[in-house]
Amino acid sequence: MNAANYLYVSALLFTIGAIGVVVRRNAIVVFMCVELMLNAANLAFVTFARINGNLDGQVMAFFTMVVAACEVVVGLAIIVTIYRSRRSASVDDASLLKR
Amino acid sequence: MTSNYLVYLIALPLFGSALLLLAGRKADKWGHLLGTAMSGGAFVIGLYEFTQMLGRSNEQRAVTQKLFNWISVGSFQVDAGLMLDQLSICFVLLITGVGTLIHIYSIAYMSHDLDRRRFFAFLNLFIAAMLLLVLGDSYLNLYVGWEGVGLASYLLIGFWNQKPTYATAAKKAFVANRVGDMGLSLAIMISFATLGTVSFAGVKEHAGQASTGALTAIGIMLLVAATGKSAQFPLQAWLGDAMAGPTPVSALIHAATMVTAGVYLITRSNFIFDAAPTAQLCVAIIGAITLLFGAVVGTAKDDIKKALAASTMSQIGYMILGAGLGPAGYAFAIMHLLTHGFFKAGMFLGAGSVMHGMDDEVNMRRYGGLGKFMPITFATFGLGYLAIIGVPPFAGFYSKDKIIEVAFNAGGIKGITLGSAALLGAAITAFYMTRVVILTFVGNKRWAEKAHPHESPALMWLPMVLLAVGSVASGFIFTHGNSLKNWLAPVVEQSPVHEGELLKPAVVSVLALVLVILGVGLAVLKYVRKDIPLVAPSDVSIFTRIARRDLLQDDFNEALFMKTGQGITRALVVTDKSIVDGAVRGVARLVRGSGSALRLTQTGFVRSYAMWILVGAIGLVAAIWVVTL
Numbered sequence: 001m002n003a004a005n006y007l008y009v010s011a012l013l014f015t016i017g018a019i020g021v022v023v024r025r026n027a028i029v030v031f032m033c034v035e036l037m038l039n040a041a042n043l044a045f046v047t048f049a050r051i052n053g054n055l056d057g058q059v060m061a062f063f064t065m066v067v068a069a070c071e072v073v074v075g076l077a078i079i080v081t082i083y084r085s086r087r088s089a090s091v092d093d094a095s096l097l098k099r
Numbered sequence: 100m101t102s103n104y105l106v107y108l109i110a111l112p113l114f115g116s117a118l119l120l121l122a123g124r125k126a127d128k129w130g131h132l133l134g135t136a137m138s139g140g141a142f143v144i145g146l147y148e149f150t151q152m153l154g155r156s157n158e159q160r161a162v163t164q165k166l167f168n169w170i171s172v173g174s175f176q177v178d179a180g181l182m183l184d185q186l187s188i189c190f191v192l193l194i195t196g197v198g199t200l201i202h203i204y205s206i207a208y209m210s211h212d213l214d215r216r217r218f219f220a221f222l223n224l225f226i227a228a229m230l231l232l233v234l235g236d237s238y239l240n241l242y243v244g245w246e247g248v249g250l251a252s253y254l255l256i257g258f259w260n261q262k263p264t265y266a267t268a269a270k271k272a273f274v275a276n277r278v279g280d281m282g283l284s285l286a287i288m289i290s291f292a293t294l295g296t297v298s299f300a301g302v303k304e305h306a307g308q309a310s311t312g313a314l315t316a317i318g319i320m321l322l323v324a325a326t327g328k329s330a331q332f333p334l335q336a337w338l339g340d341a342m343a344g345p346t347p348v349s350a351l352i353h354a355a356t357m358v359t360a361g362v363y364l365i366t367r368s369n370f371i372f373d374a375a376p377t378a379q380l381c382v383a384i385i386g387a388i389t390l391l392f393g394a395v396v397g398t399a400k401d402d403i404k405k406a407l408a409a410s411t412m413s414q415i416g417y418m419i420l421g422a423g424l425g426p427a428g429y430a431f432a433i434m435h436l437l438t439h440g441f442f443k444a445g446m447f448l449g450a451g452s453v454m455h456g457m458d459d460e461v462n463m464r465r466y467g468g469l470g471k472f473m474p475i476t477f478a479t480f481g482l483g484y485l486a487i488i489g490v491p492p493f494a495g496f497y498s499k500d501k502i503i504e505v506a507f508n509a510g511g512i513k514g515i516t517l518g519s520a521a522l523l524g525a526a527i528t529a530f531y532m533t534r535v536v537i538l539t540f541v542g543n544k545r546w547a548e549k550a551h552p553h554e555s556p557a558l559m560w561l562p563m564v565l566l567a568v569g570s571v572a573s574g575f576i577f578t579h580g581n582s583l584k585n586w587l588a589p590v591v592e593q594s595p596v597h598e599g600e601l602l603k604p605a606v607v608s609v610l611a612l613v614l615v616i617l618g619v620g621l622a623v624l625k626y627v628r629k630d631i632p633l634v635a636p637s638d639v640s641i642f643t644r645i646a647r648r649d650l651l652q653d654d655f656n657e658a659l660f661m662k663t664g665q666g667i668t669r670a671l672v673v674t675d676k677s678i679v680d681g682a683v684r685g686v687a688r689l690v691r692g693s694g695s696a697l698r699l700t701q702t703g704f705v706r707s708y709a710m711w712i713l714v715g716a717i718g719l720v721a722a723i724w725v726v727t728l
Contacts, residue, residue, distance in 0.1 A: 018713055021706070021709050021713075022706055022709055022710050022713060023706075025706075030705075030706075091704070091705045091706060092704055092705075092706065094705070095702070095703035095704050095705075096703065
């Protein structure tokens with residue numbers, strides 16, 4: 001099977017994730033879209049590793065997973081805290097930085 | 100020869116000044132005594148050095164002391180060094196001697212002043228600066244002292260600066276002196292650029308190799324410096340106003356010592372002026388103009404101190420004239436300087452004594468007949484008067500006649516012109532000094548009603564008596580066996596060529612005496628018999644009015660320099676506001692405008708930030724793609 005197909009899938013997933021981040025209001029969904037972009041990147045890493053015949057991309061994918069795991073912990077904690085304080089998970093409601 | 104004591108000449112009064120200024124009110128009780136002691140101590144050191152000097156042969160009399168390496172930049176080396184030679188010692192003894200007498204006088208004169216301690220601090224500062232001026236062994240060291248005396252003069256003229264006019268007078272003196280100081284600094288710069296050195300010895304050694312043009316430039320700049328400090332034409336306007344200071348200051352700084360610094364500078368730079376005849380001629384001309392200028396102004400002044408100030412200006416004109424006549428005149432310029440130091444300081448102290456007894460009245464039209472009430476003041480003032488108008492055998496006769504004689508013998512039209520000017524000046528001097536004496540001490544009483552004239556205390560008349568003795572004897576001592584001329588010979592080298600004499604000394608003396616008698620007679624005729632109006636009459640000729648206005652010098656300065664300066668200032672203010680400030684404010688406005696425009700992009704919505712990040716990332720990828728393609 002042609003390795004380029006995996007890259008197309010990766011690009012598709014990344015685009016879906018990016019559009020999701022920009023258009024969705026629900027913080028959980030936005031968060032999931034970010035994860036989608038990360039996994040798209042991971043897929044690209046692994047594919048390139050396969051194409052080049054070395055393990056560099058595989059190793060990088062592991063790093064990304066670790067970072068993503070940490071990010072999920074912190075991010076979910078923030079979302080839960082925000083939800084508790086303002087009874088909403090909409091990212092547009094948390095626009096206090098402007099003022 | 101070196102000496103280790105020279106520095107103490109300066110250090111003692113400097114220490115006194117610093118202590119009195121720093122100690123504040125605590126020193127009020129003994130400040131005046133300390134100041135006088137410090138000045139007296141410097142006089143004792145000066146006397147010691149003088150006796151040491153007398154014991155050595157004529158060529159080895161100069162002593163030096165290196166203090167420290169002051170400036171060391173590449174090939175430019177200046178040591179802070181002191182040099183005491185035959186010329187400086189004359190000044191050292193005059194400054195410390197007359198200075199100490201005036202310190203003593205001031206103890207009594209300023210006894211009612213709350214700020215007497217500060218006054219003595221400034222007086223000591225002046226003594227220190229003036230000694231540095233005459234002891235410095237290079238133009239740069241001299242410059243430090245030169246500025247120091249300017250500062251002391253400014254502080255003392257404005258001593259009673261609670262009166263705005265006095266503060267203005269101080270400022271005027273300071274500004275006029277700045278013009279002269281600029282001349283001195285330019286002379287130092289030219290000297291360094293062309294000769295590579297600024298020490299007296301170095302300049303003297305290298306002066307022979309420099310072009311006449313460069314030496315003339317240095318000479319003219321030194322002359323500018325001298326006109327500023329010595330109140331010579333055209334920078335003389337400040338001296339009359341400088342009389343705002345307390346009278347001892349007028350006596351010490353604005354008659355006996357500081358204003359003669361210009362004469363010292365020119366005599367000290369004799370090697371430059373002797374090699375630059377044009378500059379030397381300028382010096383003589385300036386001297387001749389000023390001696391007439393001052394004398395004419397002196398005839399019109401009703402303020403006793405201003406009349407004496409005009410007289411000082413005129414007498415320094417004589418000295419500058421003498422110094423401008425080259426090797427033949429230097430010694431007589433210095434001699435007139437020393438005798439003038441005695442008689443003019445004495446007369447100023449006399450004027451102070453009169454003011455002391457007359458409730459600080461300075462208008463001579465309110466005096467009259469004071470001789471009976473102030474016999475000692477009258478006697479000492481009278482001796483100074485006889486000295487200044489040049490009656491033999493008083494001091495002025497010897498020194499002034501010598502200058503007139505040398506001027507006549509300068510040769511050609513120059514000699515006749517300068518000599519006639521000096522002779523005419525002597526006649527006018529006799530007239531206005533007689534006028535001062537008659538208006539003050541003789542005639543009917545024209546006092547204010549509450550005036551109770553009385554003789555001043557001994558602390559005041561003692562210095563006056565000592566100075567009067569100097570006015571009587573100094574001329575004879577200096578000329579006896581040409582003592583001062585031979586004494587100064589190693590410093591101001593005598594010209595070997597002796598020009599033919601146009602007039603014999605005896606002829607000059609007789610001519611001068613006849614003119615003096617004419618001047619005195621005219622003044623007696625004009626002022627003794629008549630009643631003197633209390634207010635200066637206004638229906639007088641245009642000449643009198645011009646003379647009362649200092650020969651329009653102030654008006655001239657105002658029209659030419661002040662108005663122009665103000666115009667330039669106004670133009671600069673406009674330029675500053677519209678162009679310089681405009682540019683700065685424009686930048687500020689630009690930054691503020693762009694800031695408020697960019698502020699609109701900060702919405703606070705996470706999704707819009709994410710959008711911008713996405714756009715940026717796409718832009719970046721696109722850029723890389725375009726570049727690598």
